[in-house]
Amino acid sequence: MPAGAVPRPPQTGRMVSTSALELAARTRRFISEQVLPVEREIVVDGRPMDDALRLELQKAAKEAGVFGPLSPVEHGGLGLDTRDQAVVLEAAGTSLIGPLALNCWAPDDGNIHLLAHAANAEQARRYLAPLAAGEVRSAIAMTEPAPGAGADPGMLRTTAEEAPGGWVINGAKHLTTGADGAAFVICVARTDDGPTMFLVDADNPGMRVLRRMPTLDHTSAPGGHCEVAFSGCFVPDSAVLGEVGLGMEYAQVRLAPSRLSFCMSWLGLATRAQELAARHISRREAFGARIAEHGLAQGHLADNEIDIEASRALIARCAEVIDAEGPASSAARHHASVTKTFVSEAVWRVLDRAVQLHGGLGVCEDHLVARFLVEARAFRIYEGPSEVLRWSIARRVLRPYR
Amino acid sequence: MPAGAVPRPPQTGRMVSTSALELAARTRRFISEQVLPVEREIVVDGRPMDDALRLELQKAAKEAGVFGPLSPVEHGGLGLDTRDQAVVLEAAGTSLIGPLALNCWAPDDGNIHLLAHAANAEQARRYLAPLAAGEVRSAIAMTEPAPGAGADPGMLRTTAEEAPGGWVINGAKHLTTGADGAAFVICVARTDDGPTMFLVDADNPGMRVLRRMPTLDHTSAPGGHCEVAFSGCFVPDSAVLGEVGLGMEYAQVRLAPSRLSFCMSWLGLATRAQELAARHISRREAFGARIAEHGLAQGHLADNEIDIEASRALIARCAEVIDAEGPASSAARHHASVTKTFVSEAVWRVLDRAVQLHGGLGVCEDHLVARFLVEARAFRIYEGPSEVLRWSIARRVLRPYR
């Protein structure tokens, strides 16, 4: 292989720990017994996915000992390494709201990771601790309406200018996940020294959540995807997260783990849809035989199984790379790009086939797979659209030949 | 080619008439000017798609001279043959609610076709005339919950038994499109002489619309997809549509044109999504260039264009076959199966790529393509799921080799 090629770390580590497998089994049981009934109320009966419900679910998760798989031990989390997270989050993801119940859902999971990396002691006490405990929710305000930063973070237009004792932030953000009801928002803004992250409290009069955008994935997120305006928003110096000018570096620290967490959870939902589909076609007949005996239905199940196993295998390998090389390493970023692209598309295919296997009932939300499909659509876009990821993968493949 | 092979009629006819192209242009103008603003109100502002709105739109269509492209001239329709319908319905379909405005949307379009074929004079006066005029809506109750008739009509369980002066219908139906608010329902029920169609008035006390099922495609249908119960439902002999025992033959008459009409309309929506996507990426930048200059975005546009053209070409060919051989001919059914399978999947791909090309905004319903995608999901299932159609296509391909 030519020098400078795609990073391929040793892969000499272990796969999953025994204790993580046990925890995953416990998590799956918790989801089945305590979360699935609530999920049905939300999807079918229209029960609102609000903070009251979130707190109720998280309380149950704490009692079941499955709360906080992504959080550090010192903040009440389970302190798993990435490889062990994989099996636990897959179990959590078997419900649309499972990761939320365990406090390992976006954007809080990534923000916990980010704060653990970059927050000072006071910030950790004030922001990380209640977030890891599930007492509050958070948001990260990165994406902007055109011509600001979308898939290309280099186009950042929100600014922060120094003012006596602090900074004044101005700019428009949108698709800010979870902003409605968040206790604080991590705002990325351009300063003279480069992009910088700021911790902005919800009651800051300079920040306004304008509206929840009418996105397809409205079930799984209690705080929506919002338009947020920063208008003469003053924050003190103590609101700077980490160092001024290092906002993009911190974003990188957050990125690979965040992409991979999504993969783990959505894979769980794919396995659930596969089970629903297998059960459905095993019970229903058409053209003189159970649907499960028709070859094209079997083909869908097999393709699902292949997509699920390939996703699981890629996640395991990427997790090992992150654990071995660090979340912001070149290898971690490359593997996370490859994995996120494949898994987001594989999950979509699995859910789509599960709908098809349900026949006419597949598009009725009370059979759940319809809702799963719709909720999953954004996964191929957020945290890097497939097209942008493919472009970055190709550039890395090409590097040694320049 | 071996004897008995797939029917390939001569294809010696004309393509489209000049007058139909003119009508299509007029239709597209009508949609742009009068329907698109209403569509936006429905999708974005949540204006209900009810009968009041339907009547308002249809009134406008009448004034614009574009009402009734699928209806017979003697009932106020435009009397187009299938080839000419293709270009007009594609134009109508550029809005989700365009076909409804023109009174050429399911299930009324197929029911008009069916009644024109099978109704006697009195039935035509009482049911076909007001339906073709848009004064009322209708439904057709075919699909049943398990273990009844789904994709396999042979599993029909709803029964009709002779009673003095008429028939008594018992059974459960679901996914009955448009039943909520329909003036009458065409119910397919099993009699001693075979499946038979009955015209059941909405106020028949033996028929109850139990609920609208929570399907993904809630925007485009004013009457929903419903569960309907027939319980000791008495209808007089005059309610028999056509002849007793010929229900499946009539369903065949209805089927190929109905499948093809869906293809035409949904193709229109695909062309609209392609325009929205092309416009979007021409205006927005990322990574130092307009998105329209990035190769993978161009690839999506080109794949869309190929899918659109192939769909259009297949529809044109199938329409010619229907016009030449009749809607219930073996050739028409084969070509409609091929065309419906391809077009339903191609439309899905086009809409999905259009979402992807919109980036994060692609999953926001106020950019419309998100709603288009969700509404279109059922198209790969209703009027024959792709898997069942592939099976029937293969059997026809294999016939000469048995």
Added chain:
Amino acid sequence: MPAGAVPRPPQTGRMVSTSALELAARTRRFISEQVLPVEREIVVDGRPMDDALRLELQKAAKEAGVFGPLSPVEHGGLGLDTRDQAVVLEAAGTSLIGPLALNCWAPDDGNIHLLAHAANAEQARRYLAPLAAGEVRSAIAMTEPAPGAGADPGMLRTTAEEAPGGWVINGAKHLTTGADGAAFVICVARTDDGPTMFLVDADNPGMRVLRRMPTLDHTSAPGGHCEVAFSGCFVPDSAVLGEVGLGMEYAQVRLAPSRLSFCMSWLGLATRAQELAARHISRREAFGARIAEHGLAQGHLADNEIDIEASRALIARCAEVIDAEGPASSAARHHASVTKTFVSEAVWRVLDRAVQLHGGLGVCEDHLVARFLVEARAFRIYEGPSEVLRWSIARRVLRPYR
């Protein structure tokens, strides 16, 4: 639709003429009875595909009245318009060597078309007449080794400089189809006034066929794909085809019809492979049933049928556009790009599935489909690789939004 959009000509013409359908039937009979036995000798027994065999086949075609479907009547051809060519060439293409037998195979078919457009009377007498009669073969030398013209004709490096009484050509060409044994080569070279086409006789001492390149498609081409060197190659002024500087315009005249002819012929081969596969799986059993009864095998057959019908429909539409708007029109070029991209990929899929349906025998050349697949691989590359075509399609789609 915005102004400047993708050209969509009226499509108001007829489809196919009755006489063409009759000719197609005759052609298919001729192929079955007289060409298929020879094809088997070539593929299975290794009989060389040389000019002796070509002349033998063409003699038979003349006697059967099916010779020259692409040639003008005044040169002994059948003078079909493009729509009628479609059905005849599809019939001819049911054998790998069928189009050669009918004298409608590359590069001679395109060269006949080109010469009919651009040759003067003397050139027509000397080059077009014997070519249309099948007395000689020809080649067109366009593609060059890097850094010359490949998919991008703008990179042309072969030069022609004026000399007393004529021109001196220097440069290297490769992938020159049919050059080995061709009576003349049409060489595209750069002059001060732009790219120009020159007729170079095979015995010109300045032109040398260096070697046949070891390409995958060695069965269907008697003259191979060659490396050709032009070294101080003098040609008289009378060797200029058409006007100096118009070489690219003439190439455009040739391009859309040439792309479409390939589509027609290869579609024929796809239909043949489908028949071979359907017959094979109808005769062979596995796992307790004929393979034809297994769902995934049926799925392949159905997908083949859909690909075949969509290809046929796109070809028909594109042919109508060429007939209505002319072969070098913007509409013809766009539709030929769309059609060539789809059909070349669809044919590949069909042949690949036919191989798969043959199981282990599918990769044995004596079952023919293996050879078909290998021969077809280049079709997705020559006359415009799919990637370049997609790029050009997208640019046309985007034009109105600039």
Added chain:
Amino acid sequence: MPAGAVPRPPQTGRMVSTSALELAARTRRFISEQVLPVEREIVVDGRPMDDALRLELQKAAKEAGVFGPLSPVEHGGLGLDTRDQAVVLEAAGTSLIGPLALNCWAPDDGNIHLLAHAANAEQARRYLAPLAAGEVRSAIAMTEPAPGAGADPGMLRTTAEEAPGGWVINGAKHLTTGADGAAFVICVARTDDGPTMFLVDADNPGMRVLRRMPTLDHTSAPGGHCEVAFSGCFVPDSAVLGEVGLGMEYAQVRLAPSRLSFCMSWLGLATRAQELAARHISRREAFGARIAEHGLAQGHLADNEIDIEASRALIARCAEVIDAEGPASSAARHHASVTKTFVSEAVWRVLDRAVQLHGGLGVCEDHLVARFLVEARAFRIYEGPSEVLRWSIARRVLRPYR
């Protein structure tokens, strides 16, 4: 997860050993320096791939210390477990003839595995020892012409009847890989007690290799894929491999490892093709930029990278399952089915895209990728066609719902 579901073993093991990574690096160096030049002679210059060449390559491999990665240590092999084999065979597979050079290519690799499992001491001495040493080649005669055993081993028709002192075998086999020139053939035949494996020496007068079948993959196999006739073929009792009636059990022991070895080697070839393609497009220009800068070319590279990484990850996981659960375990068989289906199709896509990225030169065998593609076609069929594997995968998925 319901009881009886798809087997998902713990995945608590290690990934790859450090020593295996070192051996893989050495192997890749050996291939680059000593095998690639010979590969080029074979593909481009037509040097025959015969036993003389095989012995020459294997001698070099022994000297480089990379010979026998699949063979037991006691027979001169490297004695790797399956996880470690993965990285070594991927390195070996970077040349079409690399696995042959290392003596880990079909059918010998599987036969070594089979003999190590089932041979008695005398058989091991006489057959396994020289085979593991590379002194001889072998074959396994399983597949039969219709109506015998193809993908369905249950259709076995070759018989072995008891005779004084031994057995008499009668039947026809085909696609018997490596039979031409093999020192012995393992013949699977039906006895009264069930399918049984027999060791048949090449000089047995009752066995005749009728011909090499004209398969597409003629480069990589020195002994071809042959038709073999057994006619009154007497073998002594000592020729029974293992126990009478256990032939299918032994075939199972051989199957999962054999499928996985193919995956490892072919993955290596895919990585090679990717490097060739990346290099090619980095050097060549079109339309004003290096091809490597065109988005659709980058898309192909990225898709290749994703397919390669997913294949590698699936192989690693399947190898761990085989090591943990045994090669004939239900878990191993399921994972091998999933992995073989995905990898065989992924490798095909990678090679196909590599051809496409080479443009016109992609179909010239002297650029190698053309030959790679053709050689790889059978991989989607042998050792279980994708369709049969999908069917078996689906049945396992469905098991708990019966």
